[in-house]
Amino acid sequence: MEIVIEELSKHYGSVRALDGVSLRVPGGMFGLLGPNGAGKTTLMRILVTLLAPTSGRVTIGGIDVMRDPAKVRARLGYIPQEFGFYRSLNAYEMLDYIGTMKRIPPRERKRQVEAVLEEVNLTADAKRRVGTYSGGMKQRLGIAQALLGDPDLLVVDEPTAGLDPEERIRFRNLLVRISGRRTVLLSTHIVADVEASCTGLAVLRQGRLAFAGTPEELVERARGRVWLVEVEPGEWDEVASRVQVVSSRTVGGRVQLRVVADENPLGRGVPVEPGLEDGYLAVSGSAQREEWLVHV
Amino acid sequence: MSDLLRRLLTAWRMELRLVVPHWSYPLMLLGWWALVAYVFSIQSLISPEAALKGNPGAFSVGLSALAALLLGAFVAGRSQRVRFAALEETFPTGAEVLLGRWLACLVALLPTQVAAVVLASRIGPATSLWRGLPTFVLEAGITLAFAVSVGWLFVTWLGPRRWVYLLLAGGWLSSLGWDVFFGGQGPSIPGSDLLDVLRTASIRYEELWGRLMEGERPVWFNLFYAGLAALFVALVVARVTARRNRRAPLIPAAFALAALMLTASAATAYVRQAQAWASQAITVESIQPPEPAATVTSPVVVDAWEIAADLTDPASPRFDARLTLRAAGNEPISTVTLTLHHDLEITSSSVPHERDGDVLTLALPEPLAPGATQDLHLTYGGELWTLVQAFRPLPDPLVFTTERGVRLPFFAGWYPVPGEELGGPDTSGVLHPPGRFVLTVSVPRGWGVCTNLPATGETTFASDRATWAVLYASPRLRTERVGASTIIAPEAILPTARAVIPNYEALLAEYASFFPIAAPDGVTLAVLDSFAGMADHTPPAGDQPLVVISQNTPEDLMESTGGHRYFISDALAADLWVLAGGDTGATTPRAGISEYLWIRHRVGTDPAQFEQALLANGGSYTAPIARALLAIENQRGVEGVREVIARMIAEGASLQDLEPDQIAGWIEEVGGAR
Ligand SMILES: Nc1ncnc2c1ncn2[C@@H]1O[C@H](COP(=O)(O)OP(=O)(O)OP(=O)(O)O)[C@@H](O)[C@H]1O
Numbered sequence: 001m002e003i004v005i006e007e008l009s010k011h012y013g014s015v016r017a018l019d020g021v022s023l024r025v026p027g028g029m030f031g032l033l034g035p036n037g038a039g040k041t042t043l044m045r046i047l048v049t050l051l052a053p054t055s056g057r058v059t060i061g062g063i064d065v066m067r068d069p070a071k072v073r074a075r076l077g078y079i080p081q082e083f084g085f086y087r088s089l090n091a092y093e094m095l096d097y098i099g100t101m102k103r104i105p106p107r108e109r110k111r112q113v114e115a116v117l118e119e120v121n122l123t124a125d126a127k128r129r130v131g132t133y134s135g136g137m138k139q140r141l142g143i144a145q146a147l148l149g150d151p152d153l154l155v156v157d158e159p160t161a162g163l164d165p166e167e168r169i170r171f172r173n174l175l176v177r178i179s180g181r182r183t184v185l186l187s188t189h190i191v192a193d194v195e196a197s198c199t200g201l202a203v204l205r206q207g208r209l210a211f212a213g214t215p216e217e218l219v220e221r222a223r224g225r226v227w228l229v230e231v232e233p234g235e236w237d238e239v240a241s242r243v244q245v246v247s248s249r250t251v252g253g254r255v256q257l258r259v260v261a262d263e264n265p266l267g268r269g270v271p272v273e274p275g276l277e278d279g280y281l282a283v284s285g286s287a288q289r290e291e292w293l294v295h296v
Numbered sequence: 297m298s299d300l301l302r303r304l305l306t307a308w309r310m311e312l313r314l315v316v317p318h319w320s321y322p323l324m325l326l327g328w329w330a331l332v333a334y335v336f337s338i339q340s341l342i343s344p345e346a347a348l349k350g351n352p353g354a355f356s357v358g359l360s361a362l363a364a365l366l367l368g369a370f371v372a373g374r375s376q377r378v379r380f381a382a383l384e385e386t387f388p389t390g391a392e393v394l395l396g397r398w399l400a401c402l403v404a405l406l407p408t409q410v411a412a413v414v415l416a417s418r419i420g421p422a423t424s425l426w427r428g429l430p431t432f433v434l435e436a437g438i439t440l441a442f443a444v445s446v447g448w449l450f451v452t453w454l455g456p457r458r459w460v461y462l463l464l465a466g467g468w469l470s471s472l473g474w475d476v477f478f479g480g481q482g483p484s485i486p487g488s489d490l491l492d493v494l495r496t497a498s499i500r501y502e503e504l505w506g507r508l509m510e511g512e513r514p515v516w517f518n519l520f521y522a523g524l525a526a527l528f529v530a531l532v533v534a535r536v537t538a539r540r541n542r543r544a545p546l547i548p549a550a551f552a553l554a555a556l557m558l559t560a561s562a563a564t565a566y567v568r569q570a571q572a573w574a575s576q577a578i579t580v581e582s583i584q585p586p587e588p589a590a591t592v593t594s595p596v597v598v599d600a601w602e603i604a605a606d607l608t609d610p611a612s613p614r615f616d617a618r619l620t621l622r623a624a625g626n627e628p629i630s631t632v633t634l635t636l637h638h639d640l641e642i643t644s645s646s647v648p649h650e651r652d653g654d655v656l657t658l659a660l661p662e663p664l665a666p667g668a669t670q671d672l673h674l675t676y677g678g679e680l681w682t683l684v685q686a687f688r689p690l691p692d693p694l695v696f697t698t699e700r701g702v703r704l705p706f707f708a709g710w711y712p713v714p715g716e717e718l719g720g721p722d723t724s725g726v727l728h729p730p731g732r733f734v735l736t737v738s739v740p741r742g743w744g745v746c747t748n749l750p751a752t753g754e755t756t757f758a759s760d761r762a763t764w765a766v767l768y769a770s771p772r773l774r775t776e777r778v779g780a781s782t783i784i785a786p787e788a789i790l791p792t793a794r795a796v797i798p799n800y801e802a803l804l805a806e807y808a809s810f811f812p813i814a815a816p817d818g819v820t821l822a823v824l825d826s827f828a829g830m831a832d833h834t835p836p837a838g839d840q841p842l843v844v845i846s847q848n849t850p851e852d853l854m855e856s857t858g859g860h861r862y863f864i865s866d867a868l869a870a871d872l873w874v875l876a877g878g879d880t881g882a883t884t885p886r887a888g889i890s891e892y893l894w895i896r897h898r899v900g901t902d903p904a905q906f907e908q909a910l911l912a913n914g915g916s917y918t919a920p921i922a923r924a925l926l927a928i929e930n931q932r933g934v935e936g937v938r939e940v941i942a943r944m945i946a947e948g949a950s951l952q953d954l955e956p957d958q959i960a961g962w963i964e965e966v967g968g969a970r
Pocket residue numbers: 012015016017034035036037038039040041042043081158189
């Protein structure tokens with residue numbers, strides 16, 4: 001399922017949540033990266049027919065999302081950034097209900113519900129009230145419901161937020177396993193979430209597309225611009241205000257910084273091999289540091 | 297299609313599954329039931345149908361309407377509140393989910409009416425319950441559907457906010473005030489009671505007539521609210537589908553339009569009928585006529601009426617009347633003046649006639665010598681409809697011939713009466729000079745008939761000295777003999793009426809020993825409606841006292857103190873007076889006897905206690921007479937009193953001109969008191 005987004009804009013009053021975004025998602029697992037407020041959720045809500053854009057066009061597998069939302073819904077699985085279930089129901093009842101709403105024939109439904117429960121490893125807890133679930137279990141139930149009806153497109157909005165590292169890794173692996181022949185659109189602001197799994201990705205920044213390509217291409221964006229530099233604690237502020245600090249650690253009373261910068265910071269930086277995170281920071285830097293960024 | 301239905305049913309079942317097991321649901325039911333039970337317990341109710349269609353039923357539904365408003369709002373906002381909305385709105389579903397949930401609200405609310413139905417079923421016969429139940433359930437359904445839709449609409453427009461509940465509860469409270477604003481007191485706008493959602497002001501149920509007193513209005517009322525409920529649901533669906541499908545919601549819009557048209561036409565029909573009734577109605581001070589004191593004076597009297605009333609088409613009855621007229625004065629008579637209701641069209645007459653309103657003037661072929669008689673044969677018929685506007689916000693039909701009942705009180709002019717005066721609902725009832733009256737009635741199958749004339753057969757009634765005649769017919773009316781007594785009452789009331797008959801007979805036997813006649817062997821008890829038409833003090837029917845109860849609760853009559861019981865006592869005493877040959881016009885001596893018998897019945901003959909009870913009775917006008925009679929009894933026993941009463945009957949009219957004090961003096965004199 002190919003997703004084609006053309007000149008998509010969404011304005012909330014004077015806020016431009018999306019501003020002329022054009023993007024082609026060929027299929028497979030595709031990451032949508034961006035800092036808070038970049039417009040990821042807005043874009044996804046448009047894709048899943050919850051939201052009407054201000055202008056622009058989106059087609060999913062050739063279906064116009066604005067004109068034929070019902071057709072899109074029939075082929076869709078969606079896990080919103082924030083969602084809840086009927087707390088007094090157990091997972092089985094909840095999925096059975098959703099299965100009916102997704103038009104799964106009655107005979108097929110029981111089998112599918114059991115299959116997705118198995119898939120997300122909730123079979124043992126299927127008879128427990130959803131209200132008693134932990135955050136991770138709830139997220140997995142979210143995946144389970146999205147998988148019902150065997151959708152061609154999965155849209156997953158920040159699924160790992162609020163999960164502990166172990167859960168997060170399990171969750172990531174789960175996503176990879178179920179992606180298969182589907183198109184999975186995964187939004188996150190955690191680079192590690194997409195690093196291992198995505199074949200393509202896009203970076204949104206303040207409603208605009210800052211990057212689209214493969215993870216390798218994103219890494220390339222930072223090549224030659226990633227430095228390790230040791231600074232005195234007193235110098236920290238000055239450096240941080242001028243360059244993108246990727247990470248920092250203290251070594252024997254001095255601070256070692258990993259920074260993204262066009263020029264060797266303070267003249268004593270040591271160039272290092274870039275990673276995905278460096279690439280992401282290179283394209284998505286915050287507004288006040290715009291002049292420091294590479295011109296793409 | 298079946299797929300759509302399956303989703304609707306699933307949504308319906310799921311919503312019930314969410315609502316019913318929640319702790320607040322049984323709590324709400326119990327609370328509501330308790331309130332309804334309380335309301336039933338403080339009202340004296342006559343039949344299951346009356347309970348369901350009258351105020352307790354309306355209260356039960358009205359109370360649940362509050363629950364319906366809140367539940368509608370709660371359910372409408374549930375998905376958003378639990379943040380399930382973001383998920384479910386991406387499912388390939390349509391309005392069926394919304395409709396399923398809406399239906400679930402309705403179904404979850406219907407059990408609130410269980411208490412009313414159960415309590416009503418304990419009041420009277422099951423037939424009455426079955427008659428009232430369908431309408432009750434339908435109207436409860438409509439009101440609840442309307443309330444659920446209002447709550448739903450509010451949340452759809454304003455979002456699932458807490459203050460929406462407050463708003464809805466406030467709206468419910470203020471709707472209780474409609475009748476304060478519009479009905480009851482002050483100038484009323486005909487038809488405004490349509491806005492009285494909870495029917496607090498518009499209910500008028502009579503056991504004898506059902507809802508006939510409201511005309512077609514209940515139907516329009518129901519259609520109006522059913523239409524509004526459908527309109528609101530359609531608006532909600534239109535809004536939701538427009539947002540979700542990004543398309544003009546043509547089907548819901550068309551549906552909304554149809555609902556709007558239904559609502560508008562029902563409202564128009566309702567208001568039009570209310571206005572038509574208001575404009576036709578005759579305004580009167582009260583609709584309870586005092587006792588018929590006057591007797592028509594006319595140079596011509598009717599010696600005999602022989603009337604065949606054909607009510608087989610009750611909406612348009614036909615009458616065949618044969619009258620024997622007699623010149624009562626000293627002059628020969630060539631024109632005769634009679635009264636006959638102007639809506640009754642004369643189809644044939646044996647004597648040429650002219651009509652002017654209710655006045656019917658006959659030109660006799662040759663003058664009638666004093667004492668001579670003349671036969672008159674008239675056939676006439678038509679539809680009668682008289683509305684009066686009394687203390688109620690809406691007018692009441694008092695005289696009518698309709699498919700649902702025939703009500704021809706003595707002032708209706710349904711048979712030719714000598715003279716030019718009929719009296720009316722709030723004027724003194726006017727009786728005609730006594731004459732023989734034979735009435736034959738044919739009614740539709742299953743209908744019952746009530747008249748004040750003693751029955752001589754299944755459908756014939758006759759009296760040798762009739763001074764008035766009423767004719768009531770209704771599918772609900774039944775006549776039942778209980779020993780020597782007779783009950784004429786709506787079917788549902790028969791058991792209650794049966795139970796009070798022994799009390800009446802006992803009282804009658806006690807009172808009769810004071811009159812110079814053999815005790816009548818029973819009474820005729822007619823339980824009719826709460827409107828005028830039977831004179832307050834009905835003269836006896838044949839040789840039995842006729843007690844017409846206009847109150848709707850016969851069990852009150854002997855059980856409670858005060859007005860009702862006094863009314864019965866007085867009715868019996870008055871009829872004994874007339875049966876013993878007393879003058880109907882001699883109200884003062886008669887009332888004195890009545891008061892004496894009543895107080896004696898309650899406290900006995902001890903002078904101190906008697907005096908106390910007399911004072912408690914309000915220091916009435918006729919107290920001196922009662923006191924004098926007690927003095928006679930204490931000196932000469934019941935025998936002495938009977939002699940005095942016989943003398944009072946013989947004196948009759950002349951005593952009427954005296955003050956009670958003077959009558960008391962007269963009693964002491966003739967009774968030989970010290
Ligand atoms: N309903 C709304 N009304 C007004 N502004 C909105 C609304 N929804 C989103 N926005 C604004 O649009 C911008 C993009 O929001 P969006 O939720 O798409 O960002 P995001 O990339 O998903 O952020 P996060 O990582 O925090 O989830 C933000 O500035 C946000 O404040």
